[in-house]
Amino acid sequence: MARDFGLIADLIRIHAQQRPHSPALQDGKSALTYVELDALMDRVAVALQRDGLRAGDAVAICATPSVPYAAVFLGALRAGVAVAPLAPGSTPASLVRMMEDADARWLFTDASAAEVVGSARPGGIPRIALDGSQAGRALDDWLAPAGSRPDPVELQPASPFNIIYSSGTTGEPKGIVQGHGMRWSHVKRGAGYGYGPDTVTLLSTPLYSNTTLVVFFPTIAFGGCVILMPKFDAAGYLALAQRHHVTHTMLVPVQYQRLMAHAAFDAHDLSSFRFKFSTSAPFNAALKADVLARWPGGLIEFYGMTEGGGTCILEAHLHPTKLHTVGRPAEGSDIRLIDEAGQEVAAGEDGEVVGSSAGMMVGYHRQPEKTREAEWFSPEGKRFIRTGDIGRFDDEGFLTLFDRKKDMVISGGFNIYPSDLEAALRAHAAVADVAVVGVPSEQWGETPVAFVVRRAGDTTDADTLLQWANAQLGKTQRLAALRLIDDLPRSAIGKVLKRELRDLHARG
Missing domain, CATH: 3.30.300.30 (ANL, C-terminal domain)
Incomplete structure (x- = not known):
C-alpha cells in the first residue's frame, strides 16, 4: 500500500497465501474464501488468454451482482483485460451500442438480463451464463481447468481497468475509461477508513456503478469480506447487517431514507458499523443528521465524478455543523470554481466545479471530442475534469453544491x-x-x-x-x-x- 502504484489482483494473491481460508465474497447463494477466489481468478484469466484476449482487450458483464460476477471481473483484471459492467436495465439498443463501443470480446450474463440480451442480439459476441441458466454457455464449462496459471501481464497506471458507461438507459452512452492507477488511488484512500482483514462490507447497489466499486475494491484490496445483496430492500438489508456484524457499507441517499423510515430500524443491533459511505446523489442535511443520531459509526459522503478529477469528502460525524455541504477537497485533490468564460471565480462566488487529482479517467472511449468537452486546463496547463455542478466554497473550505448546471x-x-x-x-x-x-x-x-x-x-x-x-x-x-x-x-x-x-x- 505504500507504493505509488500496484495491482489489486496481486493483493488478492497475497491474501490467499497469508490467510487462505478468510472469507472474501458472499451473495446468499455461494461464498468464496481468498484461496478459492484466487484460484478462480486464475481459471478466468487463463480462459481469456486461451481464447485470444490480450491485455487491453475488453469483456462485458451484464448481470445481477453475485459471487461469480465479482470473480469474473477480478479474473479479467488478472489477465489485463478491461471490464465493461453494463446495466441489465438498459434498452436492447443501448446494450448493443455499449458492447460495440467497448469492442467487448465476451459477454458474461445471467437470467436477470436474458430478456434484454436476447432482444439485443449482439452480433458475434459469445455469451457465458454466470448462473447456470440458458443465458449462454455455462461458466463452469468455459473456465480453464483447476490449477491453471495465467501468463503474467505488464500493466501501467494508464492501462484500462474498466469502462463505466454513463448513460446506459437513454441517450448516447459514453464509456469512461478508468485506469489501474485511478483504482489504485481509491484503494490507497481506503487506508484511512478502517479497512482490514476483519472488514465486512455490505453492498446493495449494482456492480456496474462506480458508486459500488469505490467501496468494493478497497474492501478486497485490504483482505476484507464483501457481502453482495442482489436487490435492496430495507428489511433484508437490516437483517443482513445485524447477522453478519457488518462494519462498512455504501448506500445512496434514497436508501438511507428508506432505512431510517423503516419501522424496525431501531430494533436492530448495528453497533458493529465503523463507517457508512454515500455518494451519487444529493444527501440532504436533515437525513444526514438522522443517520448520525441513530446509526452507530462514522458517516462519510464522497462528492466526485465517475470520470474522476477532484473529490470532496465530508466526515459528517466530525463536522455536524457542515451537513449542508459535501465537505472539503480530499488530500491530493485540487478543486476550483470557474465561470462561463472558463475563468476562476473570486472567493465566495458561485462557479462550476472542476477537479484534478491522481484519480482521473483516461478519457471517454473512442470519443476524443467528448473527452475534450469534459476537460478544463488551468492557466498553468494542469488538466481538470468539469463536473457540470454549481457550487461555492465557504471561508473554511467546505463546498456547498447548488445544482447541476444543466438543471x-x-x-x-x-x-x-x-x-x-x-x-x-x-x-x-x-x-x-x-x-x-x-x-x-x-x-x-x-x-x-x-x-x-x-x-x-x-x-x-x-x-x-x-x-x-x-x-x-x-x-x-x-x-x-x-x-x-x-x-x-x-x-x-x-x-x-x-x-x-x-x-x-x-x-x-
Missing part, C-alpha cells in the same frame, strides 16, 4: 436553483420526497415545476402545497405548478431522472 432554471433572466425550492418544500410535514424541474414558458423562457411524493397517509392536496411553498419562496423563485406523484423516477443508484419528469409534464 438550473433561468426564468426571466434570473438563475433559480431547484435544490433551493426542493429544500423549502421538504420543510412541509406532508412532503416525503420532491424534485423540481424547469419547463418551457412563453412568458419567462423557463419556469419551475415541483413533483411531490406525500408521506404515507397524508391527504394534503396539491394546491395547498403549492400556495404554502410559494409563500416561503422569493418572487422570482415561485413555482408555476405542483404535481403529486406516487414515486420519483430514479436510476438504479438513486439519482432522480429529471428528464423523465420533464417528459411527464410535457405529456400533461
Whole structure:
C-alpha cells in the first residue's frame, strides 16, 4: 500500500497465501474464501488468454451482482483485460451500442438480463451464463481447468481497468475509461477508513456503478469480506447487517431514507458499523443528521465524478455543523470554481466545479471530442475534469453544491436553483420526497415545476402545497405548478431522472 502504484489482483494473491481460508465474497447463494477466489481468478484469466484476449482487450458483464460476477471481473483484471459492467436495465439498443463501443470480446450474463440480451442480439459476441441458466454457455464449462496459471501481464497506471458507461438507459452512452492507477488511488484512500482483514462490507447497489466499486475494491484490496445483496430492500438489508456484524457499507441517499423510515430500524443491533459511505446523489442535511443520531459509526459522503478529477469528502460525524455541504477537497485533490468564460471565480462566488487529482479517467472511449468537452486546463496547463455542478466554497473550505448546471432554471433572466425550492418544500410535514424541474414558458423562457411524493397517509392536496411553498419562496423563485406523484423516477443508484419528469409534464 505504500507504493505509488500496484495491482489489486496481486493483493488478492497475497491474501490467499497469508490467510487462505478468510472469507472474501458472499451473495446468499455461494461464498468464496481468498484461496478459492484466487484460484478462480486464475481459471478466468487463463480462459481469456486461451481464447485470444490480450491485455487491453475488453469483456462485458451484464448481470445481477453475485459471487461469480465479482470473480469474473477480478479474473479479467488478472489477465489485463478491461471490464465493461453494463446495466441489465438498459434498452436492447443501448446494450448493443455499449458492447460495440467497448469492442467487448465476451459477454458474461445471467437470467436477470436474458430478456434484454436476447432482444439485443449482439452480433458475434459469445455469451457465458454466470448462473447456470440458458443465458449462454455455462461458466463452469468455459473456465480453464483447476490449477491453471495465467501468463503474467505488464500493466501501467494508464492501462484500462474498466469502462463505466454513463448513460446506459437513454441517450448516447459514453464509456469512461478508468485506469489501474485511478483504482489504485481509491484503494490507497481506503487506508484511512478502517479497512482490514476483519472488514465486512455490505453492498446493495449494482456492480456496474462506480458508486459500488469505490467501496468494493478497497474492501478486497485490504483482505476484507464483501457481502453482495442482489436487490435492496430495507428489511433484508437490516437483517443482513445485524447477522453478519457488518462494519462498512455504501448506500445512496434514497436508501438511507428508506432505512431510517423503516419501522424496525431501531430494533436492530448495528453497533458493529465503523463507517457508512454515500455518494451519487444529493444527501440532504436533515437525513444526514438522522443517520448520525441513530446509526452507530462514522458517516462519510464522497462528492466526485465517475470520470474522476477532484473529490470532496465530508466526515459528517466530525463536522455536524457542515451537513449542508459535501465537505472539503480530499488530500491530493485540487478543486476550483470557474465561470462561463472558463475563468476562476473570486472567493465566495458561485462557479462550476472542476477537479484534478491522481484519480482521473483516461478519457471517454473512442470519443476524443467528448473527452475534450469534459476537460478544463488551468492557466498553468494542469488538466481538470468539469463536473457540470454549481457550487461555492465557504471561508473554511467546505463546498456547498447548488445544482447541476444543466438543471438550473433561468426564468426571466434570473438563475433559480431547484435544490433551493426542493429544500423549502421538504420543510412541509406532508412532503416525503420532491424534485423540481424547469419547463418551457412563453412568458419567462423557463419556469419551475415541483413533483411531490406525500408521506404515507397524508391527504394534503396539491394546491395547498403549492400556495404554502410559494409563500416561503422569493418572487422570482415561485413555482408555476405542483404535481403529486406516487414515486420519483430514479436510476438504479438513486439519482432522480429529471428528464423523465420533464417528459411527464410535457405529456400533461
